[in-house]
Amino acid sequence: MSEYILEMKNITKEFPGVRALDDVTFKVKKGEIHALCGENGAGKSTLMKVLSGVYPTGTYTGEIIVKGSTQSYSGIKDSERAGIAIIYQELALVKQMSVCENIFLGNEKVKKTGLIDWDKSYAESQKVLNEVRLNINPNTKVLNLGIGQQQLVEIAKAIAKKAEILILDEPSAALTESETENLLQILKELKSKGVTCIYISHKLNEVFEIADNITILRDGKTVGTEPASEITENKVIAKMVGRELTQRFPRKEHKPGQVVMEVKNWNVHNPDLPELKLIDNASFKVRKGEILGIAGLMGAGRTELVMSIFGAYGTNVSGELILEGKKVSIKNPKQAIKSGISYVSEDRKRYGLVLGMDIKNNVTLSSLEAISKLTLINSNEVIKNTNQYVDDLRIKTPSIEQKASNLSGGNQQKVVLAKWLMTKPKILIMDEPTRGIDVGAKFEIYNIMNKLIDEGVCIIMISSELPEILGMSDRILVMHEGRLTKEFNWEEATQENILTYATGGM
Secondary structure, eight states: OOSEEEEEEEEEEEETTEEEEEEEEEEEETTOEEEEEOOTTSSHHHHHHHHTTSSOTTSSEEEEEETTEEOOOSSHHHHHHTTEEEEOSSOOOOTTSBHHHHHTTTSOOBOTTSSBOHHHHHHHHHHHHHHTTOOSOTTSBGGGSOHHHHHHHHHHHHHHTTOSEEEEESTTTTOOHHHHHHHHHHHHHHHHTTOEEEEEOSOHHHHHHHOSEEEEEETTEEEEEEEGGGSOHHHHHHHHHTSOOSOSSOOOOOOOOSEEEEEEEEEEEOSSOTTSEEEEEEEEEEETTOEEEEEEOTTSSHHHHHHHHTTTTTTSEEEEEEETTEEEOOOSHHHHHHTTEEEEOSOIIIIIOOTTSBHHHHHTTTOTTTTEETTEEOHHHHHHHHHHHHHHTTOOOSOTTSBGGGSOHHHHHHHHHHHHHTTOOSEEEEESTTTTOOHHHHHHHHHHHHHHHHTTOEEEEEOSOHHHHHHHOSEEEEEETTEEEEEEETTTOOHHHHHHHHTTOO
8 A cells, every 4th residue: 555645646727827736746645744835826725725625626637546546526525525624724613603513513413313412512522622732612602712722623623524634724824923832732743643734834944843744836836845854944945936045034234314203101002991001101213214123922012002103093092103303193094194104914814905906906095195186086097006016016917907815925915015105105014024925925025125225214014023023123122011121233132032021031
């Protein structure tokens, strides 16, 4: 019998005008954790949709062999019967239902009478929750769980289906560091029980911590498979992008100028619980032509700080905001934009884009007054400006009328950037600017940031990735529980001393 539990041979999948997969071969050994890496648009998710039956037999060419048997899927149910379960980045749980109901949804435990056996369902759901170390009542509604807990419910659901091959697509994208560590440990435990995992992630540190083998895709083709112990992170990146990246972070020697913004004794209160302070007496300055990084753990108040400066907390703010020497009062985002402040949010799909709209309407969304006359939008200006930003930011798209939902993560982020650059900001706030995008696209975003700094824009960057903070910032502020605890110049900052102040140490 073959050592491979899964073999995908010569898989080709086409969409109108695009060959998404081109003769891809992918093999996975039983009981291993196999990482699938590649840039956005490389074909990773498409390949997994072929494997899981989202794209049924007949919509692609090639062969899928599971446990020695050639498979033919008409849908997801067929792949589940073959022992395959997939967990997407956008979790597929029904929020209004209980954990127990979600675990057995479509796979209900029934009595001979045909009625659901709730006692058995409860007991078995408790058992699989214990396997993923999730100590909650199975009757808890999913909407009351955090993202990390919901992720574990999805894994418990797969275990309940007796999945032998578990596919995880960017599973840690929205998780905290501790939640990610917990997830990786659970996957290692599942591996010890014989479960095979296919792990898709842009976070190469996770890949190297957990994977036995790594397969790399580029432009819909298989580049190769290597044991994780025999390849370096830089080699993986080179294979992903098709060239050597001599440096991950293209640091430039910026020359900060005068103070553009000063925040003094800044306090932000929770709108629903005014007695609760989200930000406690923060003071800092931002200079023209610099990148100011803000580091801290999840919940430290980084996003609340910058959103309050952007006017999102209205009157629930006290303190002074001084722009170019003048004290200003910003109570809403419209006032912030007029004052020269723009905000690239951490969740581009939820807050940065209207996914159902095309590129040109997304790019011009925050600048309609500037391109309108007597309330009529000048369509020629829309097209001219959008084409300019598509060229300047190298947005890969067949047309500016392409829907935002059809773009890769990196290109979606560039559209969000274009939208805010069109407002001509003096201060650009970037919250997790490279979250969920691949290494090559990250490098392009960094180069765009450097270009903006050269043009005199100042950037405030929040990032949960310390190498990014260290690699791109000129100065670094550290936050803990709503307070600014330390300021570093980039030369003196290290991961260790940032983490010390991020955890409340001195």
